[in-house]
Amino acid sequence: MFWKILYVECKKVCALPHLWIGQALVLFSNLLLETCLLLLRVLPLNSLNHAAQVFHWPFNLVIVVSQLYFVHLGGLVLLVLSALLAGQEFTWGSFHLWLTRGVPRWLLLTAKVVTLFLTLGLTIILSIVSVSLVSLFDGSVAGGVEWSEVERMALSLCEATYALLPLLLLSFVLALGLRSSLKGIVCILLLSLCVYPLFEVLGRYSQWMRVLVSCTPFGLSRALMSANPLFVDAEQKIASFVGLTENLERQGNLLPFWGIVGGLTFYCILFLLLAFFLFLRQDCTPSLPFKRRVRCWRKNMIH
Amino acid sequence: MKDNTQRDYIVEAIGLSRRFGKCYAVKEASFVVHAGEVFGFLGEQGAGKTTLLGLLLGLLWPTAGMVRIFGEAVTPGHTAPLRHVGSTIGMPSLLSPFSVRDHFLLLAHLYPDIAQTRIDELLELVGLQQDAHQKVRYLSAAQKQRLLFGLALFHSPKLLILDEPTLYLESAGKQEFRQLLQRLARQGITIILGGHLPQEMARLCDRIAMLQKGHIVAQGTISELQQKGLLPVSDFEEG
Numbered sequence: 319m320f321w322k323i324l325y326v327e328c329k330k331v332c333a334l335p336h337l338w339i340g341q342a343l344v345l346f347s348n349l350l351l352e353t354c355l356l357l358l359r360v361l362p363l364n365s366l367n368h369a370a371q372v373f374h375w376p377f378n379l380v381i382v383v384s385q386l387y388f389v390h391l392g393g394l395v396l397l398v399l400s401a402l403l404a405g406q407e408f409t410w411g412s413f414h415l416w417l418t419r420g421v422p423r424w425l426l427l428t429a430k431v432v433t434l435f436l437t438l439g440l441t442i443i444l445s446i447v448s449v450s451l452v453s454l455f456d457g458s459v460a461g462g463v464e465w466s467e468v469e470r471m472a473l474s475l476c477e478a479t480y481a482l483l484p485l486l487l488l489s490f491v492l493a494l495g496l497r498s499s500l501k502g503i504v505c506i507l508l509l510s511l512c513v514y515p516l517f518e519v520l521g522r523y524s525q526w527m528r529v530l531v532s533c534t535p536f537g538l539s540r541a542l543m544s545a546n547p548l549f550v551d552a553e554q555k556i557a558s559f560v561g562l563t564e565n566l567e568r569q570g571n572l573l574p575f576w577g578i579v580g581g582l583t584f585y586c587i588l589f590l591l592l593a594f595f596l597f598l599r600q601d602c603t604p605s606l607p608f609k610r611r612v613r614c615w616r617k618n619m620i621h
Numbered sequence: 622m623k624d625n626t627q628r629d630y631i632v633e634a635i636g637l638s639r640r641f642g643k644c645y646a647v648k649e650a651s652f653v654v655h656a657g658e659v660f661g662f663l664g665e666q667g668a669g670k671t672t673l674l675g676l677l678l679g680l681l682w683p684t685a686g687m688v689r690i691f692g693e694a695v696t697p698g699h700t701a702p703l704r705h706v707g708s709t710i711g712m713p714s715l716l717s718p719f720s721v722r723d724h725f726l727l728l729a730h731l732y733p734d735i736a737q738t739r740i741d742e743l744l745e746l747v748g749l750q751q752d753a754h755q756k757v758r759y760l761s762a763a764q765k766q767r768l769l770f771g772l773a774l775f776h777s778p779k780l781l782i783l784d785e786p787t788l789y790l791e792s793a794g795k796q797e798f799r800q801l802l803q804r805l806a807r808q809g810i811t812i813i814l815g816g817h818l819p820q821e822m823a824r825l826c827d828r829i830a831m832l833q834k835g836h837i838v839a840q841g842t843i844s845e846l847q848q849k850g851l852l853p854v855s856d857f858e859e860g
Binding site for chain 1: 671672675678679680681682697698700701702703704706708710711712714715716717718719723724727728730731733772776782
């Protein structure tokens with residue numbers, strides 16, 4: 319039964335135009351960044367040329383790592399997709415198609431969570447393939463690649479993925495709890511682009527606020543990314559290239575590495591349990607059209 | 622061990638209630654539906670029909686009471702008995718990026734033992750063979766309702782639960798649907814209907830429960846309700 323439901327879920331997700339628009343956006347931005355790096359390598363510009371030389375295969379995969387940061391395009395696209403996966407059936411009102419046929423709720427939700435992981439995997443694989451293809455054509459692979467470099471890149475990619483995971487699950491829970499993909503998307507974007515940065519700024523003036531912010535899923539995600547040397551190097555080089563004077567050196571994390579990983583694991587489990595708790599307790603009736611709802615409310619017919 | 626009377630019940634609800642905030646949408650509803658019967662819930666819009674059917678289909682958690690379908694309790698946490706139930710509830714809500722045929726194909730994954738020819742059979746039955754490849758977002762409400770009815774029949778259910786099944790249908794479609802429902806009832810399928818038109822419900826149902834503000838105010842056969850003056854005689858004699 320699980321595989322059948324998973325297959326149906328995958329088919330539903332593949333039919334979502336948003337998925338392919340998101341993937342296209344991420345691919346386009348990857349290729350754009352890759353082209354910029356290629357131009358930097360080729361053109362004898364200035365001292366920055368040296369920094370750009372570092373980014374040859376497999377180190378230009380750092381673009382993929384960087385995209386997975388939650389305020390970057392890839393991360394934001396994935397957060398939006400996560401909310402869509404969870405809330406789309408509330409928007410369509412189509413949950414009843416499965417739930418009234420004896421499909422257990424926990425099974426349906428498990429299939430949705432697995433589909434979310436598959437979507438994450440698809441985004442990463444497509445990004446790696448696109449960046450790799452450009453590297454093949456620009457000849458930066460020609461020098462050969464050492465295994466240790468590939469290992470380092472893979473580890474860095476895993477770290478970036480793990481840093482994003484609790485936020486994806488948070489987005490999933492929000493859409494599920496609010497019974498709407500749109501509300502879920504608005505909430506997660508507000509949290510990641512407005513609320514968290516605001517608290518981070520406040521954290522500069524107050525120590526307890528800094529501790530508090532660093533313990534949120536966003537803070538932990540940021541901490542794991544800033545413990546990722548490849549990501550920090552890339553951020554610094556890009557910042558200096560675009561002329562930013564702000565010091566982007568690795569931030570001193572309040573928690574040790576394994577503390578950060580433990581915190582992220584805690585949030586992953588918490589959000590997963592919350593998603594199951596909410597969905598199992600929820601009412602899944604198709605909503606009435608707005609006009610009819612207003613008419614019912616006006617007549618005060620339900621007592 | 623169940624006795625014979627219990628075995629005859631396909632659906633049994635005991636003291637079923639559902640409260641939203643301080644308001645009861647359904648309050649202490651108790652009824653039974655026998656095998657092969659066409660049972661109707663008649664009430665105005667907002668009387669609690671959809672909520673009651675949602676409770677039967679495990680879409681809503683009851684505040685109190687219980688529902689048994691085929692002798693097994695149904696809650697949102699336990700919906701196994703619904704494997705043999707076909708249903709349509711509320712607004713015709715479907716997966717908008719998919720075509721009519723895709724909906725059947727998706728369902729076919731849940732019932733691998735059902736032949737693909739069943740899809741064409743049902744498309745013809747509900748009159749959607751011309752629109753089989755049309756995306757559902759371009760369908761009218763009547764077409765969506767037809768599709769939902771086709772999907773409800775896909776796995777040849779023993780029990781059909783239909784909420785306002787003719788609400789969006791055109792008059793010819795309504796007539797066609799009535800005939801189809803009568804044919805299904807003759808085949809021994811138990812049917813539960815929700816509706817707000819006394820004439821139509823009286824034409825289709827063997828027994829009716831009348832809902833008012835979430836309460837079952839009366840239930841019985843058509844003639845019993847007629848005798849009590851709860852159903853006007855002329856309404857269905859005209860039909």
